[in-house]
Amino acid sequence: xxxxxxxxxxxxxxxxxxxxxxxxxxxxxxxxxxxxxxxxxxxxxxxxxxxxxxxxxxxxxxxxxxxxxxxxxxxxxxxxxxxxxxxxxxxxxxxxxxxxxxxxxxxxxxxxxxxxxxxxxxxxxxxxxxxxxxxxxxxxxxxxxxxxxxxxxxxxxxxxxxxxxxxxxxxxxxxxxxxxxxxxxxxxxxxxxxxxxxxxxxxxxxxxxxxxxxxxxxxxxxxxxxxxxxxxxxxxxxxxxxxxxxxxxxxxxxxxxxxxxxxxxxxxxxxxxxxxxxxxxxxxxxxx
Numbered sequence: 001x002x003x004x005x006x007x008x009x010x011x012x013x014x015x016x017x018x019x020x021x022x023x024x025x026x027x028x029x030x031x032x033x034x035x036x037x038x039x040x041x042x043x044x045x046x047x048x049x050x051x052x053x054x055x056x057x058x059x060x061x062x063x064x065x066x067x068x069x070x071x072x073x074x075x076x077x078x079x080x081x082x083x084x085x086x087x088x089x090x091x092x093x094x095x096x097x098x099x100x101x102x103x104x105x106x107x108x109x110x111x112x113x114x115x116x117x118x119x120x121x122x123x124x125x126x127x128x129x130x131x132x133x134x135x136x137x138x139x140x141x142x143x144x145x146x147x148x149x150x151x152x153x154x155x156x157x158x159x160x161x162x163x164x165x166x167x168x169x170x171x172x173x174x175x176x177x178x179x180x181x182x183x184x185x186x187x188x189x190x191x192x193x194x195x196x197x198x199x200x201x202x203x204x205x206x207x208x209x210x211x212x213x214x215x216x217x218x219x220x221x222x223x224x225x226x227x228x229x230x231x232x233x234x235x236x237x238x239x240x241x242x243x244x245x246x247x248x249x250x251x252x253x254x255x256x257x258x259x260x261x262x263x264x265x266x267x268x269x270x271x272x273x274x275x276x277x278x279x280x281x282x283x284x285x286x287x288x
Contacts, residue, residue, distance in 0.1 A: 001203055004061045004070035007035035008144040013169050014193050015074045017094065021210050029206070034070055036060055058196075062088050065198050072197040072207060077189035077219055078163075082227040084196070091207035092195040093216040097165035099191040099240060101125060101184050102176035104152055105159030109133060109177060112159060119148065119157040127236035127255035128184050129161070145170060165191040185238030185253045188222035188231075214243050221276060225252050228280035229288055237288075248272055252279060254288035261286040 001022075005015040015033060022029055037060070061073035062085035077093065084090060103109055103118075112118070112133065119141030120126055126138045141148055141157065145166045152160045163186075167174060192215055195207050222239040229252075231237040236255035241248055244266075251264040263282045267275035 001029060001072065001206075002032045002034055002070045004034050004036050004064055004073040006057060006061075007037065010145055010166050010170055011074070011076075014076070017169075017193065018074050018195060018210065021094070022206070025209055026206060036064065036070075036073075059085070062196070065196060068198070071201060071203050072195055075194050075196060077192040077194040078187045080189065080194060080196075082223050082231075087199055088196050089199040089201070089204065090194055091197045091201075091204055092210040093212055093219055094193040094195075094210060095212040096215040096218065097168055097191040099186045100164045100181045101161050101179045101186060101190075102164045102167065103159055103161055103179055104149065104174055104176050109159075109179065112136065116158040117156075119152065119160040122161075122187070124187055124236040124238055124255070125161045125184075127260075128179075128238065128253075131255060131260055132183075145172070149174065163190055181240050182251060185240050185251055188226045188237070188239040189219045192219050194219075217241075217243060217248070221248055221250055221272070224276050225250070225280055225283075228277070229254065229283060248275075250276070250279065252283060254283055256287060261288045 003015060003018065005011050019031055019033070022031060057079040058075050061075065064070045065073060066085065066087040072091065105112065109132065114135040115137055117137045117139055118129060119139055121140055121142050129136060129138060139157065141151065141160055143151070145162060148160055148162060149172070151157060161179070164178065167176065195210060197203055197207055218241040221241040225239045226237060229237055239250065239252045241250040246269065248267045250267065253260055253262045261283055263279050265275050265279050
């Protein structure tokens with residue numbers, strides 16, 4: 001099996017997690033890892049929205065899958081478009097890491113000085129920050145997680161916002177302030193790792209063994225809301241779903257120029273699809 005991945009430190013850590021799970025279940029399996037440079041890796045002087053948003057880190061991997069040059073790819077799920085590339089299939093979603101965004105700063109968000117420079121590459125994070133601190137100076141921040149941290153430590157930014165999952169997976173011992181996810185609602189799929197393969201691939205049954213049913217249910221609900229709102233990387237949408245006692249708790253927020261629209265539901269399994277549609281309709285009705 002040939003597995004493709006980006007070459008960043010975090011991408012390699014995530015790929016090694018997949019390899020370890022495969023080897024535990026199938027020690028006889030021969031796996032080769034192939035690193036691929038994506039558009040998002042090459043172009044670092046523009047916001048992700050300017051690169052087409054979702055897919056900037058995955059479309060080259062998808063092309064290799066469809067062409068048969070690799071058998072599967074390991075992606076951060078939040079980077080994947082809601083409509084998968086034709087000919088590909090989401091074979092597995094691994095157990096989810098923490099979903100929260102965190103602020104790397106010497107002080108908490110409410111104690112940052114007026115005009116403080118905060119770095120983030122996410123329109124969603126920018127709008128959520130400005131909704132609570134309109135006096136901040138939000139500047140674009142690109143690069144992998146260690147690069148972003150280095151820029152902060154070098155004094156280019158007073159604070160930066162990153163996903164907590166990346167810090168955890170990289171084992172980085174940085175002091176941070178958690179941005180509560182019920183207020184700073186995460187990106188759909190944040191904290192989850194997806195394994196993609198060719199539709200109908202002979203490797204699909206093996207990869208399916210890595211799937212975590214709870215995480216898949218959560219991220220599929222989040223991505224359904226994202227798709228229903230017509231969202232992409234350039235639209236400030238946060239969606240967070242959690243399975244609790246067999247029911248789905250889901251929160252969604254869309255930040256607008258004149259405020260934000262929020263909706264939430266607790267849905268039983270028999271009401272899940274209809275309830276998600278009603279949540280989408282409520283957000284659209286309120287101006288999302």
